[in-house]
Amino acid sequence: MIKFLDLQKINLQYQKEIEAKLLQVFRSGWYLLGKEVENFESDLANYIGVKNTIGVANGLDALRLIFKAYKELGVMQSEDEVIVPANTYIASVLAISDNGLVPVFVEPDPQTFNIDISKIEEKITSRTKAIMIVHLYGQVVFSEELRILAEKYNLKIVEDNAQAIGAEWNGIKTGNLGDAAGFSFYPGKNLGALGDSGAVSTRDDQLAETVRILANYGSSKKYINKYQGLNSRLDELQAAVLDIKLKYVDRENEKRRKVANYYLENIKNPEIILPFISDCPVNKSHVWHLFVIRSEKRDELQEYLSRNNIQTLIHYPVPPHKQEAYSSYNLLSLPLTEKLSGEVLSLPMSPVLTEEEMEHICKIISKF
Ligand SMILES: *Cc1c(COP(=O)(O)O)cnc(C)c1O
Numbered sequence: 001m002i003k004f005l006d007l008q009k010i011n012l013q014y015q016k017e018i019e020a021k022l023l024q025v026f027r028s029g030w031y032l033l034g035k036e037v038e039n040f041e042s043d044l045a046n047y048i049g050v051k052n053t054i055g056v057a058n059g060l061d062a063l064r065l066i067f068k069a070y071k072e073l074g075v076m077q078s079e080d081e082v083i084v085p086a087n088t089y090i091a092s093v094l095a096i097s098d099n100g101l102v103p104v105f106v107e108p109d110p111q112t113f114n115i116d117i118s119k120i121e122e123k124i125t126s127r128t129k130a131i132m133i134v135h136l137y138g139q140v141v142f143s144e145e146l147r148i149l150a151e152k153y154n155l156k157i158v159e160d161n162a163q164a165i166g167a168e169w170n171g172i173k174t175g176n177l178g179d180a181a182g183f184s185f186y187p188g189k190n191l192g193a194l195g196d197s198g199a200v201s202t203r204d205d206q207l208a209e210t211v212r213i214l215a216n217y218g219s220s221k222k223y224i225n226k227y228q229g230l231n232s233r234l235d236e237l238q239a240a241v242l243d244i245k246l247k248y249v250d251r252e253n254e255k256r257r258k259v260a261n262y263y264l265e266n267i268k269n270p271e272i273i274l275p276f277i278s279d280c281p282v283n284k285s286h287v288w289h290l291f292v293i294r295s296e297k298r299d300e301l302q303e304y305l306s307r308n309n310i311q312t313l314i315h316y317p318v319p320p321h322k323q324e325a326y327s328s329y330n331l332l333s334l335p336l337t338e339k340l341s342g343e344v345l346s347l348p349m350s351p352v353l354t355e356e357e358m359e360h361i362c363k364i365i366s367k368f
Helices: 007-012 015-028 035-048 059-072 090-097 144-152 205-214 236-246 249-266 298-307 324-329 335-341 355-366
Strands: 052-056 081-085 102-106 128-134 156-160 180-184 198-202 219-221 291-294 344-347
Touching: 007 015, 015 236, 035 052, 035 198, 035 236, 052 059, 052 205, 059 090, 059 128, 059 156, 059 180, 059 198, 059 205, 081 090, 090 102, 090 128, 090 156, 090 324, 128 144, 144 156, 198 205, 205 219, 249 291, 249 355, 298 344, 298 355
Parallel strands: 081 102, 081 128, 128 156, 156 180
Antiparallel strands: 052 198, 180 198, 291 344
């Protein structure tokens, strides 16, 4: 069976280094709010090219904390609206609604499946306070027009950068394109921990300070609480592992690009639409968290691949507005998002996929 993602194989590449470090942290007796987190935060900030990063417990919390901080700072209030792509993982939307803000869905670009920037302005009202962009599947979504639009209406741009660490737009890394960004280091992400963790990045010192306090019970001084915060901290063990893996993330993203290029050149089947890249495939606008193909015969194709020992996944089978959790949005009509959810299929994608596996996958798919 060719696995969709072989996490064990990915992490065993760094076995010696990680095991030695874990043992060191274990023996240190210091497990939270220590120098491993500090080191990782500063290395991540350098890597992104952004002034502040704050390690938190997971990617959803990173996004939740950004909006919570904007509310504490008076930038946003309950019932304010946040533009969000309709075609995204539910966490993007949860971060908004959990803060009493209202998600306003925008349909995807039919080629990239990322938010259609040209459809944002028509959704802006007097209550709109932010645009959330999601660099879905690892592909950057940004433009000068978007920046100008945000400026014109005085909107914050919040990046959901859970899937695109290392991607760049005109030499600027994702996580430094908007006003604030949330990262996820869920084990399966391009930079994955050995459990849950995440981070916030921002140029804005005041926002950074507020997020840091909110993530630590709303307290900057022990037992003195400024806000009604959360407990959402990155721990020392995860930070130590992430700091090691961060050194290799560019190399791993480069391998993902090789896999993607191989697929793009070798999958030949009229039943299948291959992913579209805004620029040339070798550049840095895509870090290929996922390689998502599209087919009207998606379910049949997935079953065929499974019979041929190729594991695939669907990102995502039910869009957020069609979930029971968002029943008040269930009747919204977002036809392109809905159509995509019935046609997308994610092929095995990882930095440790072998040439033989890639060859086999392409051969099998081309025969479907
Ligand atoms: C993974 C993911 C998240 C949430 O991250 P967690 O660490 O799992 O909480 C948010 N948004 C997107 C687009 C994701 O893929």
